[in-house]
Amino acid sequence: MDSPRAQPQLRLERIERGYTQGNRRIEVLRGASASFFPGETVALLGPSGAGKSTLLHIAGLLERPDKGAVVINGVDCGKLTDSEQTRMRRMEVGFVYQFHHLLPEFSALENVVLPQLILGLTRDKAEERARELLRSLGLDQRWDHRPAQLSGGEQQRVAIARAVANEPKVLLADEPTGNLDPPTAERVFEQLLKLIKTSGVAAVVATHNLDLAARMDRTLRLADGVLIEEEVVVAEVATD
Ligand code: ADP
Ligand code: MG
Numbered sequence: 001m002d003s004p005r006a007q008p009q010l011r012l013e014r015i016e017r018g019y020t021q022g023n024r025r026i027e028v029l030r031g032a033s034a035s036f037f038p039g040e041t042v043a044l045l046g047p048s049g050a051g052k053s054t055l056l057h058i059a060g061l062l063e064r065p066d067k068g069a070v071v072i073n074g075v076d077c078g079k080l081t082d083s084e085q086t087r088m089r090r091m092e093v094g095f096v097y098q099f100h101h102l103l104p105e106f107s108a109l110e111n112v113v114l115p116q117l118i119l120g121l122t123r124d125k126a127e128e129r130a131r132e133l134l135r136s137l138g139l140d141q142r143w144d145h146r147p148a149q150l151s152g153g154e155q156q157r158v159a160i161a162r163a164v165a166n167e168p169k170v171l172l173a174d175e176p177t178g179n180l181d182p183p184t185a186e187r188v189f190e191q192l193l194k195l196i197k198t199s200g201v202a203a204v205v206a207t208h209n210l211d212l213a214a215r216m217d218r219t220l221r222l223a224d225g226v227l228i229e230e231e232v233v234v235a236e237v238a239t240d
Contacts, residue, residue: 007074008035009169009202010059012227015068017054028054029065030225036170036202041193043213044206045230046222052206055222056172059204061089073169090119094163094201096173096192100155102147108134108158109143115165126165133161136198137191153184160192164199171196171203178208189215 012034018027028051036042046052057063059070061077070077072092077085102111109130116126134143137157147155156176163171176192177185189212196203205216213219219230 006038008037008071009073010036010204011069011071012055012059013069013071015055015058015065015070016225017051017058017063017065027225029058029068031068032222032225032227033068034220034227036204038169038200038202039197040218041196041203041205041216043216043219044204044222045208045210045213045219046206050222051225052222053174055227056095056174056204056206059170060093060095060172061085090115091166092169094166094168094171096156096159096163096171096176098175098178100147100159102155102158102162104147107144107146108139108150108154111147111158112161112165115162119166129165130161133165134158136195137161138187151184152180153188156180156188157191160188160195164195164201167199168201171201173203173205175206175208177212185209185212 012032015029015032016027017029018025032055034042044052044055054063058065061070064078072088075088077088080088103114106114109127112130112133113123113126116129117123131143134140134157137160139154139157139161142150142154147158150158160176173192177189180188193215205212207213220227221230
């Protein structure tokens with residue numbers, strides 16, 4: 001698997017993170033390491049409570065690890081100040097959650113425009129990009145609707161468009177289709193995969209769904225606080 005290829009866009013180096021609950025200390029991450037490459041989709045598997053969300057928060061600079069390094073686009077983010085980390089996150093990281101977390105008072109279009117304005121794009125440029133993204137995700141008609149007026153699948157597609165609006169190097173998705181009915185989940189997932197390939201973002205997708213995991217490029221399993229590369233075993237077809 002170690003053929004020469006592009007530099008990783010995200011590298012996690014021996015990440016450790018624990019929490020104290022009452023008088024109990026739990027070590028959630030115990031040296032998790034992995035590299036993620038352009039255009040690559042990596043499934044993050046593990047039972048509930050394994051630490052998937054914690055790992056994604058740390059990878060996305062929402063929380064600092066106790067030990068270890070998060071390297072985005074070659075920059076060791078642990079060496080950055082909080083405000084430098086915020087800037088790095090806004091420029092280089094997109095998040096998609098299980099629930100869309102769109103701003104309820106704003107239209108679909110505005111939700112995709114706003115993160116771009118925060119980075120200093122002109123409104124014209126930001127709207128053009130938002131329209132293009134929403135169109136590529138199959139949302140042609142509903143740009144003026146607020147999130148509450150959209151279906152679950154449409155909300156998630158807007159959330160995906162928002163996450164990649166600033167052309168991040170890293171896309172972190174935490175059970176992005178977990179709240180959708182299976183046919184809708186399927187369509188949204190297909191569009192997400194296509195967008196990852198065309199945009200060249202490195203994507204980490206936490207999921208419980210083994211069928212979805214099997215369609216990603218690689219699978220990492222979080223077990224006992226470390227990441228283990230897992231062969232996806234495709235059921236063998238008996239030949240006679
Ligand atoms: P997953 O996403 O795989 O279900 P999480 O990362 O949400 O797992 O949680 C892993 C463990 O860390 C759980 O035992 C959870 O209770 C604990 N945990 C997560 N965040 C916190 C926190 N802020 N304070 C205390 N414990 C936490
Ligand atoms: Mg979680």
